[in-house]
Amino acid sequence: MTLQIGAVAIGRNEGERLRTCLGSLVGRVAAVIYVDSGSTDGSVEMARAMGVGVVELDPTVPFTAARARNAGLEGLLKAAPALELVQFVDGDCEVVAGWLERAQREFATDAGFGVVCGRRRERYPDRSIYNRLCDLEWNVSPFGLVSACGGDALMRVEALRAVGGFDPSLIAGEEPDLCLRLLRLGWKVWRIDAEMTLHDVAMTRFRQWWRRGVRAGHAYAEGAARHGRESERHWVREVRSNWIWGLVLPGLALGLAVPTGGLGLALLAGYGVLALRIYRSSRSRALSPRDSALYALFCTIGKVPQMLGQALYWIRRIGGQQANLIEYKGPTTARGT
Numbered sequence: 001m002t003l004q005i006g007a008v009a010i011g012r013n014e015g016e017r018l019r020t021c022l023g024s025l026v027g028r029v030a031a032v033i034y035v036d037s038g039s040t041d042g043s044v045e046m047a048r049a050m051g052v053g054v055v056e057l058d059p060t061v062p063f064t065a066a067r068a069r070n071a072g073l074e075g076l077l078k079a080a081p082a083l084e085l086v087q088f089v090d091g092d093c094e095v096v097a098g099w100l101e102r103a104q105r106e107f108a109t110d111a112g113f114g115v116v117c118g119r120r121r122e123r124y125p126d127r128s129i130y131n132r133l134c135d136l137e138w139n140v141s142p143f144g145l146v147s148a149c150g151g152d153a154l155m156r157v158e159a160l161r162a163v164g165g166f167d168p169s170l171i172a173g174e175e176p177d178l179c180l181r182l183l184r185l186g187w188k189v190w191r192i193d194a195e196m197t198l199h200d201v202a203m204t205r206f207r208q209w210w211r212r213g214v215r216a217g218h219a220y221a222e223g224a225a226r227h228g229r230e231s232e233r234h235w236v237r238e239v240r241s242n243w244i245w246g247l248v249l250p251g252l253a254l255g256l257a258v259p260t261g262g263l264g265l266a267l268l269a270g271y272g273v274l275a276l277r278i279y280r281s282s283r284s285r286a287l288s289p290r291d292s293a294l295y296a297l298f299c300t301i302g303k304v305p306q307m308l309g310q311a312l313y314w315i316r317r318i319g320g321q322q323a324n325l326i327e328y329k330g331p332t333t334a335r336g337t
Contacts, residue, residue, distance in 0.1 A: 005029045005100055005154070006083040008072030009052075010065055011091025012037040017200050022050050024095040029087065031080040035072040037063040043091075053079055063325055065090075065151065066166035066174035073157075073165060083157055090151045092329075093120070093197040102194050103154040114159030114187030115179065117149040118196030129294065130203035136295045140285055143193050147183065147232075148176035152197045159187045171323045173219030173235075180227060180234055201329070208328040213302045215326035217242055217309020225317070239310060245274060245300070246307025275300045 007025045009032065011018050018034070025032045034047040035055045047054050055075045057063060069088055076086060085107060089095055103116045122135035138150075153175070163181040166174045179189050203209060220238045227234035249270055256264025275296040282292035309326070316323055 004082075004084045005087060005104060006031045006033070006076045006080055006085070007087040007089065007095075008033050008035065008069060008076055009089050009091050010035045010037070010068040010072060011039065011043060012063070013039045013041045014043060014091035015041050017092040017202075018043050019046060019050070020094045020200075021089060021091050022047060022052050024097075025087070025089070026050055026052065028095075028100060030083060031076055033072045033075045033079070034091070035068040035075075037068055062171075062322060064168055064171050064174070066170050067168035069174075070165045070168055073160065077157070085154055086157055086160070087154045088151060089197060090199070092201065093152055093199045094123075095152075095197055096195045099194065099196050100154070102192070103196075106190060106192060107154070107156065110188065110190070112186065112188045113156065113190050114182045115149050115153050115155050115189040117153040117189070117191050118194040120150060120152055120197045120199050121195065123198045123200045124202075128204045129298075130205075130209045131201055132291070132294065133209070133298050134199070134201045134203065136282075136287065136291055138199070140282070140287075140295075141191060143191050146189050146191045148179040149189055149191070150175055152199075156187075159185075162187070169323075170222065171218065171325050172215045173223050176219075176234070177223060177226070180232060183232075203328070209298075210305045211326060211328040213305030214309035214312065215328065216302075217306030217311075218313045218323075218326060219309075220306065221310035221313035222323075225313075238306075242303050242306040242310055245271070245303035246305075271300055 007029045009021050009025065011034065014021070022032065022034060031053065033053045033055060035057065036044050037057050038059045044054055044056060053075060055071050057068060057071060073086060077083060085104065087095065087100060099118060103118065106116045107113050120138040122131050122138065125132045125135040159182055162185055163178065166178050170177060182189065220235045220242065223235040224239045228236040228239070249267060253265050253267040256267070278296035278299050279292045282295050283289070287295065
């Protein structure tokens, strides 16, 4: 057991995936807290039966992953105030054997490390092309000093306190926002070539993939609106790219089609150029030709739902509307609770 490490798992209707998640933590860390966001599948009862501390979020306040992680950290430090490190993990992920010990050793090498993360793998990449895409997405990031981590990461409690934790108002993109604030204070985010978690996205339908893209676009827009004018130009490039490829280019092509006798549609060839660029970049990262082609195709198509997500953010902001979670997964059933 790694005594100076605690763990916070968050979830909503994760069912058996949550059982696997908590089972990978119980007995391996000093304390585990599960934060539930209004599950109706017996997740809370299952976690308690496994001996895990549970925090149930007030359903009258909008659920966000950031809010859940903050509540989990608060509960964890009440249970074990001396903890130095906390492993955050999503409830559909399993922490692989050996990760906590390896990451803990990395922290020992540099007191400036605020975050250490590794490889997240998809558990069933061959069950659907969407699962495969997630597996590819998890592993195109470089190793070494990076600008952001994902939802699974080992973090230094001191660093989290220094920035006030996650921003609970963000419905997505809370980890890059946190890492940006950490970097500004001089903390480092370190990604290593080591297996960290197995993820079960259970994404089998195009509609799920599309909604996930909308959520990403919403995060890009909000991140750029908050930090895009500062020196880091946070997500400004992504926002511009989504508007150009998701709206401006197809709009120009269609708008010019009639007055040019159809020649304006030639602008759509730009999508082939974009896909080719992504393909070559993927091949340079040692992805197979097939995986590179799949990744390039869906990254290109994904500009549209991401643009729609950005539009949704601005519609909500201008209209003074509350931002709600954009969910793409359905509930599973917790058995044996």
